[in-house]
Amino acid sequence: MSEQRARVVFLVRVPVSRTDEFLAAYEAVRHLVAGGVPGHLVDQVCRSSTDPEQWLITSEWASLADFESWERSPEHRDLVRPMRECFTDARSLRFHIHAETPTPTPVLAPMPATAPAPRG
Template sequence: MTGEVRVLVYHATPDAKAIEEAYHQASVSLRGVPGLNGNELLRSVHDHSGFVVASAWQDLAAFHAWERSATHRDSTAPLRPFRDPRLRTPFGIYQVAAAY
């Protein structure tokens, strides 16, 4: 294992422009977060209302430190209205098990 972590947050909206704006706003507020290596907004090829924000973290400790911080909720607030209500748990946390 590399120790790196990927966090996937699932969103659903027919308004691509609105979620892209929210993603950019959240990403600006996440600049400089220790241990955050980057993030992406992904759009489903099969369901154009389906989106995923995928973030890459140095390790689980860095992610948990940010998640427990006072800035966590504020920095992700722009994206919260777009969470996918069809899912019981709208996110996943995965540790990299192998990579090339």
């Protein structure tokens, strides 16, 4: 059986006064990971619509083993340290992706019929 794609979720709290520092650290991590960590597919950072200190960081991986290999590396610990220093609380969850809705294929609208040129 082939390995399933995985989603890793971090629910974190960041004081409002450290938001800029947190986002700058996230950007550094995001660009380096996207540029060459094996198995990394995509990530997002989301801020709560009701609590400005609540953040959600998600990442998708080709397999949970790819994420765990990255997480155990010394490079990971060094790279994420500035971001983690902004957290007052953090919770991590890991999931295998069981099913997903496919991306819809764009449907092209039919071209409107053109009226014949007036005779005159």
